[in-house]
Amino acid sequence: MWLRKRRHSALLLAGTAVTALLATGLVSADLAAADSAASVYAAPDGSGSHCSSAAPCSITTAQQAVRHARAGHKGAVQVILGDGTYQLAAPLDFDAADSGSPGQPIVWTAAPGAHPILSGATRIRGWTTSSPAGVWSANVPATSASRQLYVDGTEAPVAQATPSQLHFAGGWKGSATGYDLRDDPAGLAFFAAMTPAQLQQVEFDYPGGNGQWTDSKCRVRSLSGTSLTMNEPCWKNVTARSDYSQASGTLPAMGSSQMPASIQNARSLLHPGQWFLDQSAHTLYLAPLNGAEPDSLDVELPRLETLLQGAGSLARPVHDLTFSGLTFSYATWNAPSEPAGFADVQSNLHMTGANNQGMCSYSNPAGTCPWGLLTEPHANVSFTAANHITLTGNRFAELGGAGLSIAYGSSHNLVQGNEFTDIASTSILLGCTADPTPVNPDPVHFPDYLTKNPDTPETIKDNCTPDPSAVAGDSIGENEIATDNVISDNVIHRVGSDYPSASGITLLYTRHTQVTRNELYDLPYTGITAGVIQGHVDSADHPSNSLNINADNTISYNLIHDYLTVLGDGGGVYMEGHQAPYQYKADGKTIDFDATMAHGLQVIGNVTYNQGPGFASFYDDAGSEWIHYVGNVQFHNNGANAQGGCAATGHFLVEGNYFSASAGQYICADAVDSHVGSNTSIPASPGPNDIQLTALQSAGPDTSGRGFADATAIETDYVSPPQATFSNGTTTMRVLIGGAGFAPGTPVYFSGHASPKVQVLSSGFLIATIPPGSDTSQVSVGGLVAAPTISAPASGTTGVAGTFTVRGSGATGDTVTVTEGGAPLCRVTVTGSAWSCTVTEADGQHTLVAVQSNSRGVSSPPATTVFVVGKAPAAVRLNDTDPDLQYSGFSHQSGRGFGDYQDDIHYASDNGSTVTYTFVGTGIKVYGEQSTDQGHFSAVLDAGTPVGVDTVPSDGQRHSNVAVWSKTGLPPGLHTLVLTKVDGTYMTFDGLEVDNG
Numbered sequence: 001m002w003l004r005k006r007r008h009s010a011l012l013l014a015g016t017a018v019t020a021l022l023a024t025g026l027v028s029a030d031l032a033a034a035d036s037a038a039s040v041y042a043a044p045d046g047s048g049s050h051c052s053s054a055a056p057c058s059i060t061t062a063q064q065a066v067r068h069a070r071a072g073h074k075g076a077v078q079v080i081l082g083d084g085t086y087q088l089a090a091p092l093d094f095d096a097a098d099s100g101s102p103g104q105p106i107v108w109t110a111a112p113g114a115h116p117i118l119s120g121a122t123r124i125r126g127w128t129t130s131s132p133a134g135v136w137s138a139n140v141p142a143t144s145a146s147r148q149l150y151v152d153g154t155e156a157p158v159a160q161a162t163p164s165q166l167h168f169a170g171g172w173k174g175s176a177t178g179y180d181l182r183d184d185p186a187g188l189a190f191f192a193a194m195t196p197a198q199l200q201q202v203e204f205d206y207p208g209g210n211g212q213w214t215d216s217k218c219r220v221r222s223l224s225g226t227s228l229t230m231n232e233p234c235w236k237n238v239t240a241r242s243d244y245s246q247a248s249g250t251l252p253a254m255g256s257s258q259m260p261a262s263i264q265n266a267r268s269l270l271h272p273g274q275w276f277l278d279q280s281a282h283t284l285y286l287a288p289l290n291g292a293e294p295d296s297l298d299v300e301l302p303r304l305e306t307l308l309q310g311a312g313s314l315a316r317p318v319h320d321l322t323f324s325g326l327t328f329s330y331a332t333w334n335a336p337s338e339p340a341g342f343a344d345v346q347s348n349l350h351m352t353g354a355n356n357q358g359m360c361s362y363s364n365p366a367g368t369c370p371w372g373l374l375t376e377p378h379a380n381v382s383f384t385a386a387n388h389i390t391l392t393g394n395r396f397a398e399l400g401g402a403g404l405s406i407a408y409g410s411s412h413n414l415v416q417g418n419e420f421t422d423i424a425s426t427s428i429l430l431g432c433t434a435d436p437t438p439v440n441p442d443p444v445h446f447p448d449y450l451t452k453n454p455d456t457p458e459t460i461k462d463n464c465t466p467d468p469s470a471v472a473g474d475s476i477g478e479n480e481i482a483t484d485n486v487i488s489d490n491v492i493h494r495v496g497s498d499y500p501s502a503s504g505i506t507l508l509y510t511r512h513t514q515v516t517r518n519e520l521y522d523l524p525y526t527g528i529t530a531g532v533i534q535g536h537v538d539s540a541d542h543p544s545n546s547l548n549i550n551a552d553n554t555i556s557y558n559l560i561h562d563y564l565t566v567l568g569d570g571g572g573v574y575m576e577g578h579q580a581p582y583q584y585k586a587d588g589k590t591i592d593f594d595a596t597m598a599h600g601l602q603v604i605g606n607v608t609y610n611q612g613p614g615f616a617s618f619y620d621d622a623g624s625e626w627i628h629y630v631g632n633v634q635f636h637n638n639g640a641n642a643q644g645g646c647a648a649t650g651h652f653l654v655e656g657n658y659f660s661a662s663a664g665q666y667i668c669a670d671a672v673d674s675h676v677g678s679n680t681s682i683p684a685s686p687g688p689n690d691i692q693l694t695a696l697q698s699a700g701p702d703t704s705g706r707g708f709a710d711a712t713a714i715e716t717d718y719v720s721p722p723q724a725t726f727s728n729g730t731t732t733m734r735v736l737i738g739g740a741g742f743a744p745g746t747p748v749y750f751s752g753h754a755s756p757k758v759q760v761l762s763s764g765f766l767i768a769t770i771p772p773g774s775d776t777s778q779v780s781v782g783g784l785v786a787a788p789t790i791s792a793p794a795s796g797t798t799g800v801a802g803t804f805t806v807r808g809s810g811a812t813g814d815t816v817t818v819t820e821g822g823a824p825l826c827r828v829t830v831t832g833s834a835w836s837c838t839v840t841e842a843d844g845q846h847t848l849v850a851v852q853s854n855s856r857g858v859s860s861p862p863a864t865t866v867f868v869v870g871k872a873p874a875a876v877r878l879n880d881t882d883p884d885l886q887y888s889g890f891s892h893q894s895g896r897g898f899g900d901y902q903d904d905i906h907y908a909s910d911n912g913s914t915v916t917y918t919f920v921g922t923g924i925k926v927y928g929e930q931s932t933d934q935g936h937f938s939a940v941l942d943a944g945t946p947v948g949v950d951t952v953p954s955d956g957q958r959h960s961n962v963a964v965w966s967k968t969g970l971p972p973g974l975h976t977l978v979l980t981k982v983d984g985t986y987m988t989f990d991g992l993e994v995d996n997g
Contacts, residue, residue: 038076040065044084044116059086059118066106067097076104081326083114087122091306096313100320105390110325120304120380121150121330124284127294134840135270135287136294140301142282146332147498148400148424149275150300151288155398155422155497157823159269159276159285160205160262163902164878165842166190170902174256176240178221178230191223194266197280199223203337204230204260207500207881208892208904210238211252212568212613213525214344215500217336219265233354234341242356242363248539248647248669249576249622251345255895258903261881272839273824277301290826290837302332302400305378311466312385314409314474322390331380333401333424336499347525347532348402348425348502349374349433358433360453362537362545370455371546372533373463374433377425377499379405384465385474386410393707396420396427400498407432408464408471409480417489417701419708424498427490431482431508434463436534436548438480441581444588449547481549482510489701491708492520493740500524500566503574506532513553519700519709519764520558521717521740524566526574526619527608528555530601535577535623535649540672543625543649550579556604559700559764561738562717564612568891571619572608572634575601575645580626593673597653600626607699607764609738610717611637613891616665620645620652628653633695635660635686636718639889639910643676650674658691660684687723688736688767696765709763713857714741714782722770733770737781741857742766749784750774782858788816788835788850790865796920796974798868802843807836808863810852818850821883843870845920845994847884866974868920872996880906880991889913889981890989899960901927906989908981915979915989923968923995924977928988930959935984939965941977948982961990968995 043056051057051065062079069077077100100106110116122141130137149156163170168190171183181188191199199220207215218234241253263269267276267285276285284301286294307328312318336342340352351357352375359367379402383389387410396403396418402425406413420427437455440446457476461468474480487505496502504520507513507530520527530553537545560572583595608617617634620627624645629652634642643654644665650672654663657679664676682690701709718738725732737748741763748755748768757769770776778786788810793800810816810830817827818837825848826837839848845868852860878885879902881892887906890913894904905928906915926939926949934951941947949965981987 039078039080040069041080041082043082044086056082059092063092063098070106076100077106079106079108080111081108081114081116082111083116085117085119087119088304088307091304092118092308094308094310094318094321096316096318098321099318102320102388105320105322105388107322107324108326109322115325115327117327117329118307119300119330120307120332121300121302124299124301125295127286130285134272134291135285138284138294140277140282140284144277144282144284144301144303145279145334145337146277146302146400147334147337148302148332149277149284149286150330150398151286152298153398156273156275156286158265159267159271159274160264161269161271162262162883163187163259164876164882165844166263170259170877172257172259174239174258176256177227178235179228180226181228182226188226190268191220191228193268196222198266201265201279203264205262205264206238206254206258206894207261208567208894209254209258210241210344211250212892213346213501213570215567216254216342216344218341218343219337219339231339231341233351234339234343237340237343237351237355237357240355242359242367244359244362244537246362246537246542246545249536251536252895255897255903258894271823272826289824290828300330302330304331305333305401306380306382307331308381309466310383310386310389311470313471314385314476314479317385317387317409318383319387319389322392323394325393327395327397328381328403329398331399331401333378333380335378342499344499344501345374345533346501347506347529348377348499349533351375358533369459370434370436370453371537372433372436373459374533376405376429376433377402377502379403379429382406382466383410383413384408385471387412389413390416391418392416394418395708397422399423401425402429403427403495405429406485407482408435408460409482411483411485413485415487415490417707419712420490420492421494422497423495425496426502426506427492427495427504428487429506429508430485430487430513431510432460432464433508433533435460435480436509436546438476438549439478441547441549445582446544446547453546482513484512485510486514486516487518488514488516490518491701491712492518493522493712496524503527503529503532503570504560504563505529507553508532509548509550510553511549511551514556515558516554516556517699517701518558519740520560521562521715522565523563525564526570527560527563527572528558529574530555531575531577531579531624533576535621538577538623538649539647539669540649541669543623546577546623548578550577550601551581551599553579554602554604555606556602557698557700558606559762560606560608561764562610564614568613570614572611572617573603573606574619574621575624575627576621577623578625593651596626597628597651600628600651603627603629603632605631605695605698607633607696609634609636611640613638613889614640615646615667616641616644618643620648620671622647623649625649625651630656631695633658633691633699635682635691636684637661641665645671652676655679658682658695660686685720686736687720688734689723689725691736693761697761700762700764710741710743712741714746715739716779716781719776719779722776734767735770735776735779737766737768737779738764739781740764741782746782749780750776751778752784778861780858782856783854785814785852785854785858785860786811787861787863788830788852790848790850790863793865793867795865795867798872798920800867800869802869803838803840804869805836805838806848807834808850809833810835814852814854816850816852818848820846820848841869844868844876845872847918866918866920872920874996876994877901878992878994880904880989882991884917886916887914890915898929898958901961901990905929908987909985911981911983913981913987916976917992918974918976919994920974921994922970922972922997923966924970924975925963925966925993925995926979927961927990927992928964929990930962930964932956933985934987936982937987938980938982939977940980941967942975951987952984963993968997972996
């Protein structure tokens with residue numbers, strides 16, 4: 001797409017021209033001409049003060065011109081941005097003085113055919129060769145600090161490796177301050193080789209550490225002897241969280257002995273495609289893919305954490321502004337690098353204070369109030385006290401924080417038809433954790449609520465605005481409640497890239513909010529979440545510990561698929577806490593179900609499919625109540641229930657939905673007043689005859705907002721079993737296909753043969769007729785893209801040199817991307833039907849995956865090779881988090897305290913769940929657990945005869961981290977092992993040992 005690839009040379013830093021003009025006093029005189037004009041023109045290299053089409057000014061001078069123009073008349077004004085990259089020296093700040101008027105907003109828009117990029121980065125040049133071979137370095141400004149680097153429009157991973165890649169022995173002993181490494185000589189030597197400054201930049205990543213829905217990160221502080229001390233308060237907030245009373249959903253601490261899944265941010269970890277910023281030496285290191293010279297690449301190092309900020313006050317809001325056709329890119333968020341780190345709690349809300357942050361009166365000692373006052377991810381574009389703001393047709397991409405935040409009394413705003421992609425955190429955050437009750441939502445029945453769970457004006461101002469002093473005079477009341485905001489027709493994909501607990505859209509406390517017709521996919525966690533954290537002290541037994549002002553909100557006609565791809569225990573739509581204020585009958589005591597439900601959360605017409613590990617697709621978690629589900633569709637969701645939850649309060653109406661699984665399923669504690677009926681059962685993998693097509697056509701962006709939906713890279717995520725239709729005596733076989741980027745004219749191929757008829761239902765669904773004589777073994781949507789071949793290194797090869805050439809064949813002109821564990825190693829264009837690239841890898845087994853894609857982004861099936869660099873070690877123990885393990889139906893759990901290897905396991909409760917691993921070796925051992933709640937699993941090696949394995953202990957005692965099955969004497973070479981759960985409540989998996997005798 002042009003938006004990703006288009007780049008421009010370095011231009012004037014925004015703000016230079018206006019600063020010089022202000023100093024000479026020439027601005028007002030020169031800008032007077034703009035008074036009579038409806039348009040103000042800006043360009044990346046604009047200078048001067050006329051702001052005309054012939055002589056455009058800088059973007060900050062344009063902002064001053066608008067203010068000057070508005071002071072003279074009240075007509076509409078457009079700021080027209082020319083093509084190119086606007087390298088911002090500081091955030092663009094908007095306040096009440098930048099506002100338009102009702103019906104005549106100030107419009108900031110792209111010039112016809114232009115694609116302006118608002119960038120907070122500096123392009124890095126002047127590279128020199130460094131060491132080891134393939135690594136380059138460049139000097140950067142002394143103040144440089146960033147958690148992201150972008151190369152040719154794509155985020156490059158920071159230098160990192162897993163403990164197994166570093167040949168660490170494991171067995172780290174946790175403590176209140178960090179780890180004792182005496183049992184891991186390799187690990188100890190690795191950290192001891194660093195200077196104190198280098199060591200303090202090292203970061204540990206803990207996916208699933210604080211629950212399978214989290215991914216916490218903490219940095220190292222120091223090493224003394226064998227003791228590795230971690231940063232505080234991060235370590236305490238991750239490993240020693242306060243308990244709290246009346247918990248309806250846990251916010252667990254991680255076991256202090258859990259090893260990190262990856263070690264990050266050290267120069268010695270650099271692999272191809274990775275980077276490292278040595279802040280003390282002001283030097284950036286880069287190991288480009290394919291051995292490229294970085295001066296030929298567009299390397300962008302973010303400087304800014306905010307690109308655009310609209311901040312008013314309740315008394316003087318910023319209002320009536322429109323932003324259209326702009327791209328917001330290249331910003332970072334550096335707070336997780338500080339001592340508080342990223343102590344994840346849920347949906348990217350995290351602890352930065354004490355380990356009882358947000359616990360209010362529910363912990364001992366009490367924490368901050370109100371309940372659930374956690375720290376939010378920083379947004380690179382934000383609005384507070386903002387009304388009638390429109391964002392349409394924009395692109396939020398390559399951002400290091402959240403994409404967009406709207407909070408603090410902001411109302412009647414429209415976020416429509418934008419694309420949010422390649423964002424480190426969530427795409428859109430609406431509301432603020434500090435203002436569940438700016439007013440008491442039910443003073444008659446709960447007169448003392450604010451004394452029990454205080455939510456003060458000072459707390460709201462301090463936590464929900466960028467500058468509390470600017471809103472010091474605000475009087476907090478109903479005016480602080482965010483109302484009548486609309487989020488519609490947006491395309492949201494590949495968010496949560498750095499903080500995978502991010503939900504696609506996060507709603508906190510609002511009224512009359514509409515989240516409708518958005519398409520969300522390729523998400524590491526939940527699709528849309530509402531009321532996160534708030535319900536964790538509510539249940540049917542004590543439903544009103546944590547009131548909030550939520551009311552009259554709607555989540556409707558969204559298409560949500562391929563979510564929970566990294567973490568677990570979330571949903572397509574996930575709720576917690578109160579979703580409506582109680583309405584009472586005439587006696588003032590009896591809750592009126594119909595009246596209250598009318599003000600509850602309406603979940604209407606949403607379609608979800610392809611869910612990762614989770615309990616329910618429509619998930620009513622802790623304390624959820626007053627939710628109406630109607631007309632929703634759920635299928636192909638990995639054994640999850642359609643609707644239900646854990647410790648929900650209740651008051652649910654579930655009717656007229658199309659579900660492939662059960663609804664009304666509640667665990668942890670029973671929900672009350674739940675009504676489930678008149679729903680239609682559909683197959684788990686429905687075809688075009690099984691499902692109401694209008695429901696599929698209605699979900700996702702409508703025809704007026706499908707600009708990005710039609711233009712995104714084509715992705716095929718679901719192909720149904722073939723189904724027959726009969727017409728005029730002829731039988732035709734058809735399939736339902738789900739994905740993204742479908743548009744009229746999109747072709748479909750079956751095993752190389754074009755479909756004679758393709759019915760495009762929406763950007764996310766189509767129905768294709770199978771050509772006679774073809775089958776569905778290979779389906780390609782958008783073009784015919786076959787898998788590339790990998791000729792070297794051949795699978796099963798051992799003794800491969802540390803630096804080697806990966807080579808194969810493909811279609812000339814297509815792109816082949818080679819990855820390992822999801823990280824790119826090289827990306828090359830096929831020339832003369834051949835491709836190759838040079839890769840350097842450490843000794844040990846490696847699994848490389850090659851995928852071919854055409855110019856439309858249509859990708860092929862993967863080609864894989866498994867081989868060994870150097871001599872295969874006699875024995876290698878792999879943890880259950882090894883990236884080459886393939887899971888179906890398994891979830892991750894850590895911190896059980898039962899002696900699990902590296903203090904974590906994977907587990908499954910559904911029979912038929914599988915673990916698959918391909919390896920080079922002569923023997924294999926499977927590690928797991930023996931317990932009375934276990935049963936049998938089958939082990940199949942090289943597609944041979946299944947072997948039953950009994951994991952119920954004869955002594956009735958739990959045995960963790962034990963070899964439950966093994967096989968020796970295999971012929972040297974390539975083997976594939978598949979483990980399948982057969983029976984019992986659980987199957988646990990704690991990793992493997994690969995042997996080479």
